[in-house]
Each structure stands twice: as structure tokens, then as C-alpha cells.
Amino acid sequence: MAQTFKAILVSRDDDKNQHVDIAELTDAELMEGDVTVAVEATTVNYKDGLAITGKSPVVRRWPMIPGIDFAGTVAASEHPDWKEGDKVILNGWGVGETHYGAYAGLARVNGDWLIALPDALTPHQAMAIGTAGYTAMLSVLALERHGITPERGPAIVTGANGGVGTVAISVLSKLGYEVIASTGRTSESAFLTSLGASEIIDRAELSEPGRPLGKERWASGVDSVGSVTLANVLAQTMQGGAIAACGLAQGMDLPTTVAPFILRGVSLLGIDSVMAPRALREQAWARLVEDLDMVKLEALSRTIGFGEIIDTAHAILEGRVRGRVVVDMA
Numbered sequence: 001m002a003q004t005f006k007a008i009l010v011s012r013d014d015d016k017n018q019h020v021d022i023a024e025l026t027d028a029e030l031m032e033g034d035v036t037v038a039v040e041a042t043t044v045n046y047k048d049g050l051a052i053t054g055k056s057p058v059v060r061r062w063p064m065i066p067g068i069d070f071a072g073t074v075a076a077s078e079h080p081d082w083k084e085g086d087k088v089i090l091n092g093w094g095v096g097e098t099h100y101g102a103y104a105g106l107a108r109v110n111g112d113w114l115i116a117l118p119d120a121l122t123p124h125q126a127m128a129i130g131t132a133g134y135t136a137m138l139s140v141l142a143l144e145r146h147g148i149t150p151e152r153g154p155a156i157v158t159g160a161n162g163g164v165g166t167v168a169i170s171v172l173s174k175l176g177y178e179v180i181a182s183t184g185r186t187s188e189s190a191f192l193t194s195l196g197a198s199e200i201i202d203r204a205e206l207s208e209p210g211r212p213l214g215k216e217r218w219a220s221g222v223d224s225v226g227s228v229t230l231a232n233v234l235a236q237t238m239q240g241g242a243i244a245a246c247g248l249a250q251g252m253d254l255p256t257t258v259a260p261f262i263l264r265g266v267s268l269l270g271i272d273s274v275m276a277p278r279a280l281r282e283q284a285w286a287r288l289v290e291d292l293d294m295v296k297l298e299a300l301s302r303t304i305g306f307g308e309i310i311d312t313a314h315a316i317l318e319g320r321v322r323g324r325v326v327v328d329m330a
């Protein structure tokens, strides 16, 4: 018998106006894939906010079930790596963009896209981390591959109160970095300090066009903001330092000069979580188990129900979400 479940469905009318509805679907309506997963937890990332509000062209196939990440249990599998009952995580691969995503009771995907849920994590914890937290760890791994260590000097984290930012602060501080947190919400300084930030700066210091080179203030950083902020971060990076760029909360542009690169040997490291190879994903999740304090994870995340996803999608784009939001699908 067909299984029915609730899903968020984003569609477009003939005039290309976007509509967001809650629909009742059957498993027969899911897209092609060799593994069907009962979604236990998902989350609201910045990109999900873009998809649901239609503010950026994240959705590229209509209609679409948004939701770029989930954790759950395999309900059926024709893939050699997975069997019924396995606990799995999915991040990216176009899920929620071109392939039906996480905001549904069931998801059917390509088994190559899944990784095993680490034994140490519950589906809920994995989604408290979510794509934002996994991206923060990909950023840290990129800095390490570049030879960055805490001894080199402080690390800056921009978009500090966001999902990437809060996890990046927590991980970097556990690894021994002195963390400088840049935020528009300095009222949250006590929270950021509790995660491990040792200095809080107002993001206004970095969000207006500045000089090609400034005082050397940090040796490395995780930037989820892009645009003028990233240009200023690069201009104030120490000789031989590196910045991992993963986001665009301020904008997609990057109005920089080559000065930081050719006069200070600064490196800009690009981070793409969507198409990251499986081995790197597994490494990132294993390191999250090791280097992310679960007490801090609890403090930086809160839980909502399926019915609150749409409102939260709007809130995240308006900068009203602190840390991470987990959606409990049970």
C-alpha cells in the first residue's frame, strides 16, 4: 500500500510567481533514487531560506520539496552500501534544489550521496550541526591543509551568530585558537564568549569599503559573509595567512584588490559543501564528533516542528536566527 506523508512543496504558476504549500504525497510521487529514507530530523539553513522565499534561484526544478539536509533511517534500499535500518546523513548534492529534499516524511535519493550517521551522534545532534556546521568544519579542515595552526595567531569568524559562525567559533576555540567574532548582534556577546570567542567586534568595522591593506589582525578565518566584509578580512590578514570563504550573507560580490595576495602571501580558500567528495565529508563528520563540544552544540541550537519551517525560513534571511535550528520530524 502507498505510504502517505506531509511535505512542503514549492511551485511556480504561469507568471513565475512562487507558491509554498503543505502537500500530502505518496512514496510513488518521490523522485528516482535507490535509497528511501524516513526523515527523522532536518534543519533550516540560509540556503533553505533562499529556496522557500524565492529570494535567490536555489530551486531549479519545479515543483520542489526544499530542504538541503537530513538525518534519518533507511526504509528501503537497492544500493549495496545501505540496508533497511541504517542511520544516515545527507548534505547537499542538489537535494532541495534539483532533487526532492528534506521537508518531507520520506526522501528518496541516490545512495552514493549518503554517509553513515556517526555512532556518537543522534539524528537530532547531526542536524543541530547540519550543513552549516559541516561547512564550518570543511573550512577548518581547509585551513589545516594550508598549514594553519593556533600558534600562527588569532582566527576571525564572520557572521558569528549564524549557523556556520557559531559552530566555527566552538570548533576553533576547542582546537586552541584565539577566536575573534565579528557580529552585527553585539548584544549576543555573552553567548559568543560562552562558545569560545575571546574578542567580539562589531561587523560595521568590516562592512564598509576599506583600504587594500590594513593592520595585520588575524592569521586565519572562516568567512560566511562575503562581499566587502571578506575584502576587509583579507586586507587585515597577517603575512602568509589564509581565509576560508564559504558564504555570501552580505553579498555575492568580492570587491578586493590583489594586494593581500601578492604583498602578504595571503590565501583565499574556497569551500563548497554541496559537491564535496564522500571521503572529505566522512572526515568532516568524524572531526565534528571529536572537536565540537556537545554541550556547546546544545546551547547554540533550538528545536522546532515541521509547521514552523516556513516562518523560520523567512527569519533566517532577516538575520533573526541565532545559531542553528533543528526540525524534529517525529
Ligand code: NDP
Pocket (backbone or CB within 6 Å): 045, 046, 047, 131, 132, 135, 158, 159, 160, 161, 162, 163, 164, 165, 182, 183, 184, 185, 203, 207, 224, 225, 229, 245, 246, 247, 248, 249, 250, 271, 272, 273, 274, 316, 317, 319, 321, 323
Ligand atoms: P545564518 O543566517 O545562520 O548566518 C549568517 C550570519 O551572517 C547572520 O547570522 C549574521 O550574523 C551575518 N549576516 C547576515 N546578513 C549580513 C549582512 N548583510 N552583512 C554582514 N553580515 C551579515 O546562515 P548560515 O550560517 O546557515 O550560512 C551562512 C552563509 O554560508 C550563507 O551565505 C550560506 O549560503 C553559506 N553557506 C555556504 C555553504 C557552502 O557550501 N559554501 C554551505 C552552508 C552555508 P551576525 O548577526 O552575527 O552578524
